[in-house]
């Protein structure tokens with residue numbers, strides 16, 4: 001048992017954090033997951049780091065092109081991480097893990113709000129996509145929840161896509177659950193780098209389990225102004241395994 005735990009932790013260390021479970025490991029630990037998962041929680045506190053991706057920059061083509069990925073992850077997300085660390089340094093925010101930080105952010109703290117949201121949101125986004133997307137990976141509990149909340153998967157896809165398409169300017173569309181306990185699903189959008197975990201900022205807060213970035217930098221090189229095509233293709237690269245894990249946490 002001990003050895004197994006060690007292997008798990010060392011595997012995480014050498015693989016470099018897989019982007020995916022970072023934000024959700026705290027949820028998993030509530031369900032008495034192994035110490036390997038707890039090891040990842042360290043990554044949720046300052047100094048925050050840019051999560052490595054579990055896929056190559058070119059592996060999402062043709063749906064998301066390599067250059068977009070290089071710039072998006074390597075420049076945009078890296079920039080948010082760097083600026084977030086600078087913004088929270090020597091403040092009370094520095095003591096908070098990423099989830100608590102989101103909850104505490106208020107409208108006046110612009111640098112923490114924009115860069116904290118930027119880091120959090122992009123981590124969810126990388127968690128949401130995969131070069132090995134498979135609809136069969138949707139956990140039956142999540143499938144049931146989608147059906148009961150939206151009527152059908154198709155109806156969910158339509159509502160999510162319309163929300164993402166109609167978000168004016170830069171922002172995000174999310175699939176959220178109300179709380180870890182209730183797990184009622186709802187779709188919402190946020191502006192700029194806000195997100196549903198920012199309880200002091202959004203009208204309806206929740207736990208985002210799937211997010212699509214609709215800032216132009218997420219799709220413009222490949223799709224130009226065709227945001228709808230980007231959204232439609234996003235459904236071909238969703239990491240249902242990760243989204244299911246987030247839902248079950």
Ligand code: MN
Pocket residue numbers: 072076122213215217218
């Ligand atoms: Mn982005």
